[in-house]
Amino acid sequence: MVPEGLLYSEDHEWIKVGGKTGxxxxxxxxxEALGSVVFVELPEVGSRVAAGEALGVLESVKAASDYYSPVxxxxxxxxxxxxxxxxxINEEPYDRGWLVELELDxxxxxxxxLTAEKYIELISADGK
Amino acid sequence: xxxxxxxxxxxxxxxxxAIDEAIMLLQAGGVSPPTLRFYGWSPxxxxxxxxxxxxxxxxxxxxxxxxxxxxxxxxxGRAVLHDREVTYSIIAPEENPAVRGTVSxxxxxxxxxxxxxxxxxxxxxxxxxxxxxxxxxxACFEGPGLYELVVNGRxxxxxxxxxxxxxxxxxxxxxxxxxxxxxxxxxxxxxESLREEKRLIYCQKATSLEEALGRPxxxxxxxxxxxxxxxxxxxxxxxxxxxxxxxxxxxLKIKLxxxxxxxxx
Numbered sequence: 603m604v605p606e607g608l609l610y611s612e613d614h615e616w617i618k619v620g621g622k623t624g625x626x627x628x629x630x631x632x633x634e635a636l637g638s639v640v641f642v643e644l645p646e647v648g649s650r651v652a653a654g655e656a657l658g659v660l661e662s663v664k665a666a667s668d669y670y671s672p673v674x675x676x677x678x679x680x681x682x683x684x685x686x687x688x689x690x691i692n693e694e695p696y697d698r699g700w701l702v703e704l705e706l707d708x709x710x711x712x713x714x715x716l717t718a719e720k721y722i723e724l725i726s727a728d729g730k
Numbered sequence: 731x732x733x734x735x736x737x738x739x740x741x742x743x744x745x746x747x748a749i750d751e752a753i754m755l756l757q758a759g760g761v762s763p764p765t766l767r768f769y770g771w772s773p774x775x776x777x778x779x780x781x782x783x784x785x786x787x788x789x790x791x792x793x794x795x796x797x798x799x800x801x802x803x804x805x806x807g808r809a810v811l812h813d814r815e816v817t818y819s820i821i822a823p824e825e826n827p828a829v830r831g832t833v834s835x836x837x838x839x840x841x842x843x844x845x846x847x848x849x850x851x852x853x854x855x856x857x858x859x860x861x862x863x864x865x866x867x868x869a870c871f872e873g874p875g876l877y878e879l880v881v882n883g884r885x886x887x888x889x890x891x892x893x894x895x896x897x898x899x900x901x902x903x904x905x906x907x908x909x910x911x912x913x914x915x916x917x918x919x920x921x922e923s924l925r926e927e928k929r930l931i932y933c934q935k936a937t938s939l940e941e942a943l944g945r946p947x948x949x950x951x952x953x954x955x956x957x958x959x960x961x962x963x964x965x966x967x968x969x970x971x972x973x974x975x976x977x978x979x980x981x982l983k984i985k986l987x988x989x990x991x992x993x994x995x
Contacts (some may be wrong), residue, residue: 614976637834641781641806656894659780665833666780666806 603630605696609712610721611672612655614633619712625701626657628691630670631725636662639688641720643681645702651675653711657702660691673711675704678727733826734971736767737953743775743801744810745981749973750819750899751804752980757821758895758911762977764822766960766968767991768953774813775799776916779806779890789918798916801989803901805890809869810903811913816845816939816952819901820960829965833891840900840926844879844887847959851952853942855886857881869932884937905955906947908938911968 608616611647614632617624633639641661651657657677681700683690691699706712714725737748744770756762759933776798778784784800787809793800798811802858820840829836841857848855858878889902910933919925939947961968973981 629856643781660782661779661806662833664806664837664889666804666891667833667893668895 604718604722604725606718607694608718609672609715609725610718611654611670611715612724613670613672613726614725615670615672617672617712617715618707620708623703623705624673624675624712625673626702626704627695628660629643629721629725630695632669633692633699634666635638636660636664636665639691642684642688642701644649644684645677647677647680649677651677653714660688669701671702671704673704673717674707676707678705679701679703682712731764731965731967732766733822733966733968734763735957735968736769737972738767738769738973740770740772742773742833743771743777743799744985746775746817747801747803748981748985748988749977750821750901752827753819753821753943753973754804754892754894755900755984756977756980757823758897759940762821764826764828765820765964766957767821768956769817769819769948770815770949771812771817772938773797773799774811774912775801777801777803777810777812779803779808781806781891782808787917789916792916796912796915798912803890803892803943804894805899805901807888807890809917810888811909811916813905813909813912814907814954815839815903816949817901817903818956819899821897821899824893824896824898826898828966829900833893836891836898836900837889839881840884840889840960842965843960843966844889844902844956845959846955846963848879848886848917849950850958851939851943851947851955853881853886853939855881856990858885860945869913881937881942884889884935884941884942886937886942904952906949906952907940908933908936910936913955953963 607619614629618624639660639662643658645657651671652674657671753762887904891900914929
């Protein structure tokens with residue numbers, strides 16, 4: 603459940619880049635670790651975020667967990683479906699469960715992210 | 731593994747939540763050590779889950795009238811009235827053996843410490859193995875959540891977690907006595923008959939340490955038993971300590987920023 607063609611952070615977010623923007627979500631592995639997501643806090647469109655900084659909070663069964671931005675940039679869109687259907691994060695983490703769309707400050711930051719292959723190595727190694 | 735053991739006594743809800751968060755933030759910055767903290771509440775406070783909407787749940791005017799502070803937790807879950815109880819918090823980096831793994835794995839592991847601690851106090855409790863998603867009411871103790879502690883089918887301890895900056899904070903409440911009358915005066919209901927009906931249902935589902943033990947118990951006795959349970963079950967080497975000046979400064983800053991006017995949105 604780690605699609606090719608996306609880039610991954612060590613904090614278990616994915617980013618799908620197209621041109622100057624990238625769509626961000628959490629991985630299948632992350633949603634499994636959290637359990638059923640019941641609330642989603644999304645950032646304000648127009649806000650700025652640095653790589654590794656918290657974008658918002660997901661509340662799953664009794665845990666409120668920060669999720670982080672894989673790259674620096676400006677939030678240009680958020681997934682408006684999530685407040686009413688937070689379960690999309692569990693059911694379709696790479697599709698309808700996306701969280702935020704960012705305009706990238708510096709595409710060179712993408713080089714620091716993991717490929718699907720490296721991300722699989724990471725999640726097999728830490729056993730989380 | 732070494733842990734700092736704190737007993738910060740009775741404080742306001744604003745202080746209590748700000749202190750937990752300050753320790754977590756400073757730990758994320760590599761400053762504060764893994765910490766097991768015990769605390770109490772004065773005045774009584776209602777805490778709300780991170781995402782819980784204040785106005786839909788609580789009667790804020792009743793809270794003011796009864797001298798109950800209202801404070802938001804950094805963690806998830808539903809409303810809890812904290813009065814005569816022992817509260818614990820466990821704050822450690824995600825890779826610490828006591829908290830590592832998924833949310834439910836860490837809950838399960840930490841609940842072993844609580845189970846053993848309560849056994850040292852003389853109580854046999856069981857762990858609920860189902861998630862609390864079926865329980866829809868506003869009050870937390872209405873139904874047991876995942877791995878929460880149950881005595882004879884009634885909920886004794888509720889816990890909640892948050893994860894920030896690579897650290898896990900789990901805190902939980904063990905009521906010494908359970909004051910359902912006050913709790914249900916603080917919650918909003920469309921009618922008084924429904925309020926009483928819900929209160930009676932709650933009383934069948936929730937219990938307290940004194941009720942379950944059938945004897946009076948002091949916070950000190952509970953804290954000693956729980957510290958023993960955590961250290962035995964999780965291999966924590968507990969070293970009594972104090973909050974540092976840096977943690978107190980950070981807690982004050984968080985308190986002023988978040989709860990400056992003591993009013994929730």
